[in-house]
Amino acid sequence: MGGNKLLAIVLIVAGALGLAYGSFSYTTESHDAKLGPIELSVKEKETVNVPVWAGVGAIAVGAALLLLPGKR
Secondary structure (H helix, E strand, C coil): CCHHHHHHHHHHHHHHHHHHHCEEEEEEEEEEEEECCEEEEEEEEEEEECCHHHHHHHHHHHHHHHHCCCCC
């Protein structure tokens, strides 16, 4: 399997997942404090929204790479 076909499949899968889920979230530690034996930490949950046009665009580019012939 060539590099273009692998990239095309990855783009199609990523676009489909972006359309299916619409967003993803992750947790970051923003502050740590140590006051003697007491340790405090603050964790923030961040959410990233995936636009619909990005998912559709990834699927379209992946399909174009998969279907159009490359250099030979």
